Amino acid sequence: MRRTLVAANWKMNGSKDLVQSLIGELREPLSSLDNGVGVVIIPPALYVSDVSERLAGTSLALGVQNIARWDSGAYTGEIAAAMVADAGARYTLIGHSERRQLFGETDDDVAEKVQQALNSKLTVILCVGETLEERQGGLAGQVVRNQISRGLAGVSGQGWQSVVIAYEPVWAIGTGKTATSDDAQAMHREIRSLLAELGAPADDVSLLYGGSVKPDNAAALFAQPDIDGGLIGGASLNAQDFIRICQSA
Numbered sequence: 560m561r562r563t564l565v566a567a568n569w570k571m572n573g574s575k576d577l578v579q580s581l582i583g584e585l586r587e588p589l590s591s592l593d594n595g596v597g598v599v600i601i602p603p604a605l606y607v608s609d610v611s612e613r614l615a616g617t618s619l620a621l622g623v624q625n626i627a628r629w630d631s632g633a634y635t636g637e638i639a640a641a642m643v644a645d646a647g648a649r650y651t652l653i654g655h656s657e658r659r660q661l662f663g664e665t666d667d668d669v670a671e672k673v674q675q676a677l678n679s680k681l682t683v684i685l686c687v688g689e690t691l692e693e694r695q696g697g698l699a700g701q702v703v704r705n706q707i708s709r710g711l712a713g714v715s716g717q718g719w720q721s722v723v724i725a726y727e728p729v730w731a732i733g734t735g736k737t738a739t740s741d742d743a744q745a746m747h748r749e750i751r752s753l754l755a756e757l758g759a760p761a762d763d764v765s766l767l768y769g770g771s772v773k774p775d776n777a778a779a780l781f782a783q784p785d786i787d788g789g790l791i792g793g794a795s796l797n798a799q800d801f802i803r804i805c806q807s808a
């Protein structure tokens with residue numbers, strides 16, 4: 560179901576102290592937002608239970624940054640989708656560019672993880688985006704189309720209700736560079752057309768923008784007709800910045 564979402568990707572940052580202080584600062588202001596935005600906190604998996612306890616009684620949702628391609632078994636270091644659901648999280652990022660670039664995750668891996676997530680009733684936030692070279696070579700649209708059509712190859716019917724896509728140009732992540740709101744809107748429009756071609760209920764799928772979103776650029780991005788919110792990295796670790804971004808959605 561299409562709705563406005565702002566998700567906080569803490570990446571590999573945090574501690575028990577940070578959970579206490581940051582969620583403590585976010586709880587009240589984000590619970591009383593009156594703009595209908597859904598907020599998802601995505602800490603390192605080890606802190607999911609601590610964040611879950613701190614979020615109790617609020618409307619804020621919880622997610623993880625990655626899941627395994629497998630159900631269970633001899634996969635040392637991996638965390639299954641079913642475990643994530645069991646721990647109280649409802650969302651999972653899949654295919655973040657850092658996973659693709661640093662851990663060699665392929666579109667086939669992504670497709671398997673998407674199936675695992677849907678089997679465990681998690682909502683997928685599928686991350687897609689082109690590198691600077693791909694954009695400069697005029698390949699951005701094709702790269703993003705391939706990532707979506709391959710990563711979501713197994714999704715059909717009701718499954719689309721549990722899919723969110725985050726367009727995150729790789730050159731904008733953690734760099735301070737942001738796509739212009741017009742460029743971001745153009746890619747989101749293209750993603751929505753692709754979803755329709757794939758037989759998805761394109762107007763019902765939430766499309767987020769990510770890549771150096773800050774309080775001073777969030778409103779212009781979120782005002783675009785096909786941008787339904789954001790995936791926020793660095794700025795989500797600062798309570799005041801994250802609150803202002805959520806207020807702009």
Ligand code: PEP
Binds near residue numbers: 727732769770790
């Ligand atoms: C991200 O990690 O998904 C992200 C968009 O990071 P940042 O906001 O720091 O660019």
